[in-house]
Amino acid sequence: MTVPRAWGSGAGVLAASLLAFSLCGAVWGLLRPAYRGTLTADGNLQLDSAFNVEFSSFISFVVATGLVATVMSLSAFIVVPDSRGPGMLWWVVFVSFVSALAFIAVGEVTSSLRYPMPDVDALSEGDFVTIVPALAPGVGLLAAPFMAALAYWCSALVSPDEEPSELELVR
Numbered sequence: 001m002t003v004p005r006a007w008g009s010g011a012g013v014l015a016a017s018l019l020a021f022s023l024c025g026a027v028w029g030l031l032r033p034a035y036r037g038t039l040t041a042d043g044n045l046q047l048d049s050a051f052n053v054e055f056s057s058f059i060s061f062v063v064a065t066g067l068v069a070t071v072m073s074l075s076a077f078i079v080v081p082d083s084r085g086p087g088m089l090w091w092v093v094f095v096s097f098v099s100a101l102a103f104i105a106v107g108e109v110t111s112s113l114r115y116p117m118p119d120v121d122a123l124s125e126g127d128f129v130t131i132v133p134a135l136a137p138g139v140g141l142l143a144a145p146f147m148a149a150l151a152y153w154c155s156a157l158v159s160p161d162e163e164p165s166e167l168e169l170v171r
Contacts, residue, residue, distance in 0.1 A: 009083040017099045025103035029110030062140040069096040069144035073152040096148035
């Protein structure tokens with residue numbers, strides 16, 4: 001039994017996309033900014049700066065996944081010309097959404113490995129604490145599918161149509 005070429009192409013796009021997004025998510029997780037502060041006597045954390053870590057994490061997530069999705073969809077368009085069409089466009093959109101979820105999952109794991117949560121019972125006044133808040137992607141999760149669809153569609157729009165062969169003209 002042979003697997004249809006389009007299915008094999010789709011599986012290749014999925015595998016390459018998950019790998020690329022996961023690797024970029026690992027790097028993103030290691031580079032994420034964190035809140036740093038000192039534990040006060042009343043149990044609060046006095047932050048060293050008023051830098052908005054959540055916003056910078058969100059923006060870097062949106063930009064990174066958008067760029068990776070663009071590269072992934074352009075690669076799918078160029079490398080797999082036999083599978084071009086609306087089906088592959090929708091597949092690239094779906095794959096980029098799933099891959100963005102993998103990006104978050106791997107990024108959260110690597111950031112938690114770099115900045116592990118301290119044991120609350122072992123903390124005392126004056127201890128230096130580093131915390132990376134969890135990312136709430138919200139609508140930012142749609143950046144990768146949007147960029148993938150836009151890049152794939154624009155590629156289809158500007159690529160020249162192949163001239164029909166003489167055999168096709170005779171039919």
